[in-house]
Structures are given as structure tokens and as C-alpha cells.
Amino acid sequence: MHWTPLLVLPDGARVSTARLPIGSTTIAVDDKQVLDFQALEQTAGLVLAAVGTPYEHENPVPKYAVVELSLPDGSNLTAADGGTSQSPSDAWAAIYALWTLFHEQEHIPITFSSAFNAKTRVELEEYVLLSGLARRALDPFVPHLFLERSTFWQGSGQGPLWDVVSRSWLQSTRAFRAASFPSSPSFTRTPTVIAAHPLRPPKPSPGECVYKRYCAPVSRTLALHALDVGDDAHMDAFHRFMNDELVNKGWGEAGSEEKHRAYAQAVWEDPHVLPVMMSWDGELMGYVEFTWIREDHVATYIPGGPLDYDRGLHALIGEKKFRGGLFSQCWMRSINHYMYLADPRTQRTFAEPKSQNKAMIHACSHADMLQETSFYFPYKHSVLVIGHRERFFKSDRLT
Known part of the structure; x- marks a missing residue:
């Protein structure tokens, strides 16, 4: 045969x-x-x-x-x-x-x-x-x-x-529960946020793979690993990415290794953010921060306000050879896929790229994250894009 x-x-x-x-x-x-x-x-x-x-x-x-x-x-x-x-x-x-x-x-x-x-x-x-x-x-x-x-x-x-774990897109055993993580009241108070919200589940272990999926359009497997501040490979890539000229235009975090280690540690300790390293067939190429919107400073700008399980993302691609085209479509669709899988109560996903960042806005559109409005942060003019669970899963986006 x-x-x-x-x-x-x-x-x-x-x-x-x-x-x-x-x-x-x-x-x-x-x-x-x-x-x-x-x-x-x-x-x-x-x-x-x-x-x-x-x-x-x-x-x-x-x-x-x-x-x-x-x-x-x-x-x-x-x-x-x-x-x-x-x-x-x-x-x-x-x-x-x-x-x-x-x-x-x-x-x-x-x-x-x-x-x-x-x-x-x-x-x-x-x-x-x-x-x-x-x-x-x-x-x-x-x-x-x-x-x-x-x-x-x-x-x-x-x-x-169903005894289908190692073959699942969600790779962390912590992700599988008999029921969703229970709803219990919690509260966040920071210089930019005052919010009541549900208690969030514990983060995966540093370095743990949380998602993996083969993407046929590029014939590669995308993997998401929780950022490990103690992993030299993670931190070397993170430092290199942040000092990339194009990345710095969007993130504004260029600087020393010490600055980047402190930044990564602070993000890891923030209960509303899950920092993740992205790789293609094991080659580190990007970084994502998954957020819970209700306790994020963007919540104020959302028309009608946030829902309890809305998720947000901030993403960058640090390796030039993986920017744009089919690679962009695949990783953007995959990280949205992860957010919807991680909690079945998540009905919407959000991103708020700079209005000048046309590449990111275009990438979001490939994952059915469409422009809702625009607004002015104190430090940037942003476009708010929103994805919806039903729209995402009804479309043919994951083959």
C-alpha cells in the first residue's frame, strides 16, 4: 500500500x-x-x-x-x-x-x-x-x-x-479536571486595577508544556511552555526577543539581562498573567502573555465591561524567519485555541495592539478576532479586537 x-x-x-x-x-x-x-x-x-x-x-x-x-x-x-x-x-x-x-x-x-x-x-x-x-x-x-x-x-x-491525555492538545495534567475550576470570589487591587473576580486556578509549573498541536500548513508542531525564569534557554531567548528592533517598537522593553529577568519574574508572580514561550518543533521563536481580562487594566475600555472568564493576550515573534504568512496564522489560531480549551467558560478573547501595528491586527483577524473599537491608553493608541468562542469553533481554522 x-x-x-x-x-x-x-x-x-x-x-x-x-x-x-x-x-x-x-x-x-x-x-x-x-x-x-x-x-x-x-x-x-x-x-x-x-x-x-x-x-x-x-x-x-x-x-x-x-x-x-x-x-x-x-x-x-x-x-x-x-x-x-x-x-x-x-x-x-x-x-x-x-x-x-x-x-x-x-x-x-x-x-x-x-x-x-x-x-x-x-x-x-x-x-x-x-x-x-x-x-x-x-x-x-x-x-x-x-x-x-x-x-x-x-x-x-x-x-x-477517556484515557486520552498524551495525545491531547492540552498537555498539562493539571488542565484536566472532572469539572471546571470552581467559582469562588477573589479581589485584585493594584495601582491600575480595582476589581472583583473569580479565583483563578494555580499556574502550571515553570517550563511545563501546556499545549501542543501539529499545524499542517507549515508542517510543524507548535508547543507552548510556561516561562521558566530559571531556564537559561528561556531567558536567553526572552532577552534576545525583547532587544529585537521590531519587538521593541511594540513592547518597549529593550534592555539588560537583569532588566528582563526582573520583568519575567514579576509577570510570573502576577496571578492574572500566564507567561508562555512558543516554539516550532522545539525551536523557541516567540512569547505570549495570557491574561484574565477582568483583573487587567484593559477592562475599563471594554464596551459593556468584561465577563468573568474573558481572556486576553499579548504576543511577540522574536525569530524573523517565523514572522508573517502561514506561521502567523497558525500560531495566532493556536493560542486562541488554547485559551478556549483551558476553561470552557471562556466565551471571548481579547487583544489590544497598537493601532500602528497592522501586522498584529491582521494576524488577529486570521483567528476571527475582529476590531471592535479603539481607545487611548495613557501611553498608546490601541485597537481592541475581540474573538468569540462560537465564531471560532464554527469556522474552519484549525486544519
Whole structure:
């Protein structure tokens, strides 16, 4: 068989596909075939609001080819005695492959072939339905399940509950909880902020990887590591970035190593900021500060005021070869992806670049962060851009 590389999972496993003589396609994780699929001539659409109306059968909802899933030839899952279970980790990887191939669709209607024994089929159905990777149609007479693009990219099917951790985009085990970090009142008082807000969860350990995702447009894996002031590699890169002429125009923090170490330490100790180093395939190339907006000085300028779980970002790219183009699109979309994954209650993301920073404003637009207004800080004229969870996950931004 001729194998075509498709993507790289966060744990380093490589997913590839191959066309089979019978007309279907097989999906492999490293050297293990995990699932076969083929598009049928039958189509189906996930009809919601039109069910029970005169438009139930004639409506604008797109219809897509039903995808039949089957087990690879020779799989021990087809044993007459029920076979062994297919791991959720492999199932999630196969669904990742499907969404890479069918990324322009909002849904993938799926059906299971007769090759599935009852035990394996029930387990897979429970996994995709209980995790939110798929849903049933509202019409009980529609037999297909519908994989949902928006729920997949929101992290459905990942975490310890499903034993899918090392392959998850969120890499920190602290990020996975049975429920969201509880809401408890807290308060911030600084020279620029007076705010009541929810208590924020503890930060990851310094140097800990918090997010990792393969970005197909640049054929590289982006990783986010919590800034480690005690790591020479982090601080050497941070110092070099801040003294870059272009970076300094936006940040104004050029200076000595001592100045930059003090700056980084102060940011790390600020409970409302998570400082992160960005890398492509392990090569450090940028820096991001993730903020909680309610306790940030920008909160005053937000029309209508901030919500409890709004997140903000300040970002820079210190390595010239990674500026602009597809690299810019990929890292900006990824850091927004991280913010939405980190807490499901985050509905909006914000940035307030200088109005002259056209490159940053353009990069934000590629992540569906659109200009809302502009305002004057005491020290700069800023453009306020806002991203919305629903808009971000409904669009095809992460393939």
C-alpha cells in the first residue's frame, strides 16, 4: 500500500492514510491500522430548528455523504467472542484524521459497517456520544450519528476520563479536571486595577508544556511552555526577543539581562498573567502573555465591561524567519485555541495592539478576532479586537 502522511499527534505518533483496492481508505497510527472508511452515495444533514416544521425535509441545512466506518482486515476486534476493545486513544486519532480530511464540513454523518461486533460498536458509540464528539439527530428515524467539527476542536474525547491525555492538545495534567475550576470570589487591587473576580486556578509549573498541536500548513508542531525564569534557554531567548528592533517598537522593553529577568519574574508572580514561550518543533521563536481580562487594566475600555472568564493576550515573534504568512496564522489560531480549551467558560478573547501595528491586527483577524473599537491608553493608541468562542469553533481554522 502507498501511505500518505496526514498529521502528527501531540505525543509524536504519525497518522497516515492509504487507499485500499476495495475502494475504502485505511487510517494508521504509526504502523498500526486503526480504522477504515468510505463515503457512501447516501447523504444526510443534521436538521435541528426545522424538525417539526413544514421545512423539515426541504431546508438549507447542508447534506454530506454518509461515511461508513469499518475495522481493518485481520483486526482481532472482529472475533466472534466479542474481541478486544478499540482504545479511545486510537478512536480519537482516527476521528482527528477524518476531520483533517473532511475539514470543510460542519458535520460528518457516520454509520458502522457489519464488520463491527456488537461489543466494539457499543463502546465506540458510547465514547463518541458521551464525550460530545458526536450526537444523534433530533429526528429519531435518522439512524446516523453526526460527528461535529466544533465539539472536536473544543477538546471532546480528550482527558483522563477517556484515557486520552498524551495525545491531547492540552498537555498539562493539571488542565484536566472532572469539572471546571470552581467559582469562588477573589479581589485584585493594584495601582491600575480595582476589581472583583473569580479565583483563578494555580499556574502550571515553570517550563511545563501546556499545549501542543501539529499545524499542517507549515508542517510543524507548535508547543507552548510556561516561562521558566530559571531556564537559561528561556531567558536567553526572552532577552534576545525583547532587544529585537521590531519587538521593541511594540513592547518597549529593550534592555539588560537583569532588566528582563526582573520583568519575567514579576509577570510570573502576577496571578492574572500566564507567561508562555512558543516554539516550532522545539525551536523557541516567540512569547505570549495570557491574561484574565477582568483583573487587567484593559477592562475599563471594554464596551459593556468584561465577563468573568474573558481572556486576553499579548504576543511577540522574536525569530524573523517565523514572522508573517502561514506561521502567523497558525500560531495566532493556536493560542486562541488554547485559551478556549483551558476553561470552557471562556466565551471571548481579547487583544489590544497598537493601532500602528497592522501586522498584529491582521494576524488577529486570521483567528476571527475582529476590531471592535479603539481607545487611548495613557501611553498608546490601541485597537481592541475581540474573538468569540462560537465564531471560532464554527469556522474552519484549525486544519
